[in-house]
Amino acid sequence: MTWRFFVATIMAGCYAAPAGYTAAQDAVGPSVRYLPLDAPAGMSQAVIVRGVPLVHTRQLLPLDREGKVIGEGSADLQIEQVLNNLEAVLADSGSGMDKLVRINVYALSTATVSGFREHLRHRLEASIRPAITSVLTPLVHRKALVAVDAVAVAADHGTAVALKRCPSVAAVQECADAAVLPRGGVAYLSGQPAEGGLTASAVTRSMSNLMKTLGHLNLLPQHVVQVKVFLRPVTSAEEVLREVRKFFPNQIAPPVVFVEWLAAAPVEIEMIAQLPLSGKPAEPVAYFTPPEFRPSNTFSKAALLQTEQQIYISGLYARVPSRGEPQAVYLFEQLQEILAKAGSDMRHLVKATYYVSDDDAARWIDRTRPRFYDPTRPPAASKVMVHAVGRPGRTLTMDMIAVGCAK
Numbered sequence: 001m002t003w004r005f006f007v008a009t010i011m012a013g014c015y016a017a018p019a020g021y022t023a024a025q026d027a028v029g030p031s032v033r034y035l036p037l038d039a040p041a042g043m044s045q046a047v048i049v050r051g052v053p054l055v056h057t058r059q060l061l062p063l064d065r066e067g068k069v070i071g072e073g074s075a076d077l078q079i080e081q082v083l084n085n086l087e088a089v090l091a092d093s094g095s096g097m098d099k100l101v102r103i104n105v106y107a108l109s110t111a112t113v114s115g116f117r118e119h120l121r122h123r124l125e126a127s128i129r130p131a132i133t134s135v136l137t138p139l140v141h142r143k144a145l146v147a148v149d150a151v152a153v154a155a156d157h158g159t160a161v162a163l164k165r166c167p168s169v170a171a172v173q174e175c176a177d178a179a180v181l182p183r184g185g186v187a188y189l190s191g192q193p194a195e196g197g198l199t200a201s202a203v204t205r206s207m208s209n210l211m212k213t214l215g216h217l218n219l220l221p222q223h224v225v226q227v228k229v230f231l232r233p234v235t236s237a238e239e240v241l242r243e244v245r246k247f248f249p250n251q252i253a254p255p256v257v258f259v260e261w262l263a264a265a266p267v268e269i270e271m272i273a274q275l276p277l278s279g280k281p282a283e284p285v286a287y288f289t290p291p292e293f294r295p296s297n298t299f300s301k302a303a304l305l306q307t308e309q310q311i312y313i314s315g316l317y318a319r320v321p322s323r324g325e326p327q328a329v330y331l332f333e334q335l336q337e338i339l340a341k342a343g344s345d346m347r348h349l350v351k352a353t354y355y356v357s358d359d360d361a362a363r364w365i366d367r368t369r370p371r372f373y374d375p376t377r378p379p380a381a382s383k384v385m386v387h388a389v390g391r392p393g394r395t396l397t398m399d400m401i402a403v404g405c406a407k
Contacts, residue, residue: 032101032153034129035342042121043314044129046342047101048404050309054101055093055154056226056272057178058255060085060169061139061147067170069143075112078145079119086150088168093178094155098128102151102312104399105134105390106259112146113390133315133399134390135355137260140237149226149257151312154180161225161274163252174245175253179225185275186305187223188351188401189213191230191382193268199236202267203229203243210271211247213302216290221247223274224254230268230384234260240267262385270353270382281306284403285350287377297375298366303350305403310350311342313400321393328364331398332372343404346372349379351401357388361396 032052037045062070062078063085071077083097090096103120107113113134130150139147163176171177192209194202214220231240237258245253261268284307287300316334318327339345356362365383379400389397 032099034127036129037338037341039129039314040117042117042124042129043132045131045314045338047129047131047312048309048342049101049153049312051183053154053156053183054181055090055095055152055164055178056181056255057086057089057149058172058175059106059140059147059149059257060089061141061144063141063170065168065170069141072143075109075115075145076119079112079116082146082148083119083123085169086148089164089166089177090150090152092166092168093162093164093180094157095152097123098125099153100124100128100130100150101153102131102133104149104257105132106137106139106147107134107390108136108138108145110136110388110390110392116146116148131312131314133397135259135386135397136388136390137386138234140234140258149255156182158182159276161223161254163254165252172241172256175241176255179254181225181272181274183308185277185307186310186350187214187217187219187273187275188303188305188380189271189273190299190301190380191268191270191384193263193265199231199239199266200243202265203240203269206267206269207244207247210269213290214271214273217275217288217302217304219273219275221249222251223276224248224271225274226255226257226272227253228257228259228270230259230261230263230382232261232263232266234258236266244269259384259386262387268382268384270380275304275306277306284309284405285348297378298369298373299352299378299381301380303380305350307403309404311339311344311402311404313338313402315355315390315397315399317389317391317394317397323360323395325364325368327361327394327396328368331396332368335398335400336372339402342402344402345405347374347377348405349400349402352379352381353399354381354383355386355389355397355399356383357386357395365396
């Protein structure tokens with residue numbers, strides 16, 4: 001049973017331009033559109049991408065070419081080094097800072113997150129406003145204060161995923177610095193947790209399940225664009241990466257990102273993969289759960305984006321410090337509003353990552369999702385308990401991707 005069966009059996013849909021854009025603008029061709037809405041300077045609430053290859057980077061640290069931390073103890077110097085590394089990796093993929101779509105920021109403090117946004121804003125032209133999500137987490141290198149991974153428009157590298165190594169940055173052995181996703185479809189695979197046991201065996205179980213899901217979708221390891229690992233503790237990253245690489249024989253591994261989570265399971269892993277399309281699917285997104293898993297009304301094991309448009313949403317936060325039900329409901333209502341302005345709705349979400357920093361936030365994510373989601377169309381998702389969510393007084397943020405829909 002493959003994804004084609006599910007495409008044929010779910011409701012038909014389509015997409016339209018966001019409010020404020022005309023049909024003539026749509027006809028221009030490949031594009032990136034920034035929707036700042038009420039986001040702070042230098043970022044957008046939503047970024048709409050259509051018809052372009054996208055480069056996904058690995059997690060980049062403030063290291064020089066030899067792997068030494070630059071600016072030890074200084075957040076400002078480390079931010080600059082991280083941005084230098086990002087610029088180099090993007091350039092190597094035929095991209096650049098002026099083509100940014102999304103940045104994920106990992107830091108040890110909210111002050112560093114704020115500092116990163118300021119440094120980034122001063123590097124970019126005022127018109128370049130990527131979506132930004134931030135969480136507080138210990139980093140792979142114990143002296144690092146900040147790290148990032150990013151998505152940006154890339155040069156065309158053909159119809160297959162192109163794995164890139166950038167000679168200007170410190171190498172991660174047998175791992176790509178970036179992967180260029182060709183224009184077309186994308187498969188988002190939900191996080192696969194592995195309970196108990198040693199870290200190595202947990203990685204093997206999680207990766208095996210993901211590869212089995214890829215098999216259901218007629219996809220191969222060569223289609224994988226990025227692997228994101230939620231692990232405990234982050235000091236086990238080297239061991240985890242060693243196990244992950246085993247699942248990519250005869251090639252370097254795709255870009256990998258690490259986030260320390262606070263969970264009983266040592267590891268949860270999610271994936272992004274190319275989804276080659278044949279013809280024009282009737283539906284811009286399909287939702288798939290392998291037959292060996294029980295379907296859920298709040299998340300799908302895989303969401304299959306079958307259009308050349310994606311809508312990236314910045315990390316969402318309650319407007320004022322809050323917890324519990326008001327915080328969760330506000331975020332989902334805010335998401336609804338942003339999606340409407342971007343030409344989408346809650347039935348066309350493809351990927352969700354819920355970062356929570358206490359049990360209360362985790363509980364209210366679970367209670368609130370059913371109020372807003374169509375139970376037959378939930379996005380691929382991961383719920384991750386982290387140290388903090390990047391803004392004082394909040395315990396929850398949501399990182400979302402959607403496609404457009406017609407009314």
